[in-house]
Amino acid sequence: MNIFLLKTQPLSKEIKVLSSAIYYLCSLKLNFISTNRGEIDDKNDENLISRDPPDNKKFTDDESRYLTTQGPFQPKMSVYPQNLELKNKKHQCSFAAGWYGQYNYLKYSKIKDAAFCFCCRLFGQDPGDAREEETWTTKGIGSWSKMKDADQKREQLLKINEKIIISLLDVARFLGRQSLAFQGQEHDEGNFVEAVSLLRRRDPVMNKWFNDSSLRPYHHSAWGCGRTYIWKLQTTEGAIMVLLSAIALFPFLIGLVLAAVSALITLVLFILLLVLFLILLLLKFIGIIVLLFLSLIIGVLLGLIGLLILLLIPLCLLTWPLILVLVGISFILGTVLVTIIGFIVIVTVFFFIVLTFSGITVAAIGGIVVLLVTLLSIVLVSLLFGILV
Structure with missing residues (x-):
């Protein structure tokens, strides 16, 4: 063991x-x-799909991947079945294996003795002539004498499509180089569609392609995707503009409030000085009357400034956000300065009134101070309008 x-x-x-x-x-x-x-489900393992074209009409994604990896079905036979009717007419009566080398996408069906287009067979569910022409997808070509004619027609269609694509790319490149928007407003077609329309007026091939009803889904998808993309850009741009306008509106609203306060202060100042002018006129204080007269002039100027500021507000609502920010800041500075000048005038007037009733004669000094304040206000107003302009 x-x-x-x-x-x-x-x-x-x-x-x-x-x-x-x-x-x-x-x-x-x-x-x-x-x-x-290819990746084929387990349920299909028992019955693998045939590569012979007429055996299946529609394919799943797994089956399409499998057939794509295998390539077109191109059996090479020593003798292919002959069509007696074509043979009697002395035409090409059978399939020729040499066609495989001329047309890479060609595949042959042993079951039906017909030729099919490999690409059209797999991806012929899209809109256009590839779907409409069933010869290449379901029926197959059995009239071998017309084989070259059918292929020439398809080659011609491919050349037309190539020309159309090149023309569309040229339009896109032109718009890009000139920095022109592809899409306009909602009520018009936009630069891209208008440029294509201009080209098709001079190009019958493009005009036929544009008006072809069988290609309508392509048109909708192209224009639809472009408009969707541009709509997203416009929406994003609109959101950014709203945000900028909101930011710009903050100093503008502050300036608006200060302008209203300044106008109210100047109105109160004007009424107060007018009442003091009448009272002192009755009391015959000549020096104070001159002082108040100058103060009234300043009050009128301040009132006009406040009025002009209020009139400029609607115009600023139509400006670009950056200009709106600058105008808002100008309102803030201008109204603050005008308000300060108004308080200086009020304090000066009451100061000289108190001194006058106290028996101190300072009319000359008061007049000089008021003149200086007036000149200062004129300079500040000029600067304010310079900033606004």
Whole structure:
């Protein structure tokens, strides 16, 4: 027994090594098959799809991936079935394997003895001529004498599509170089569509493509995606403009409040000085009358400034946000300065009234001070209007 175990131990180790190698090779092969076959559901493993064109009409995503990895079905036979009717007419009566080299997308059906378009067969569910023409997708081409004519028609269609795409790209490049917007306002078509319309007036090929009803879904998708993208840009730009306007409106509202306060103060000042003027006129204080007369002039000037500020407010609502900010800051500075001048005039007038009733004659000094205040107010008003302009 011991002798048997000793002799079989090396053999079992060798079998273990060989089985491990076989397992490793099998795993590599399975991975290779799985990768090259495509991702197909387990439920389809029992009945793998046929690559012969008429066998299936619609494919799932997994089946499409599998067929794409395999490429077009191009069986090469020594002899292809002959069409006796075409043979009697002395036309091309059978399929030719040489066509595979001329048309890479061509595939042949043994079941139906017809040729199909590989790309049209897989991706022929889109709008356009590829879907409308069933010859390349479901019926197949069996009239071999018309094979080249059918392919020439398709090649011509591809050239037309290539020309259209180049023209559209040229329009896009032109708008980009000139920094022109693709889309205009909601009530018009925009620069891109108008430029395409201008081109199709001179180009019958583009005009036919533009008016082709079979391509209408392409038009809707192109214009729709572009307009959706531009609408998003306009919405974003509008949100930014609202934010900037809100930020700019803050100093503007402060300036508006200060302008209203300044106008109210100047109105009260004017009424107060007018009442004092009448009282002192009755009391015959000549020096104070001159002082109040100058003060009334200042009050009128301040009132006009407040009125002009209030009149400029509607105009500022129509300006760009940056200008609105500058105007708002000007309102703040101007109304603060005007208000300070108004308080200086009020304090000066009451100061001289108190001194006059106290028996101190300072009419000359008061007149000089009022004149200086008037000149200062004129300078500040000039600066204010300079900032606004």
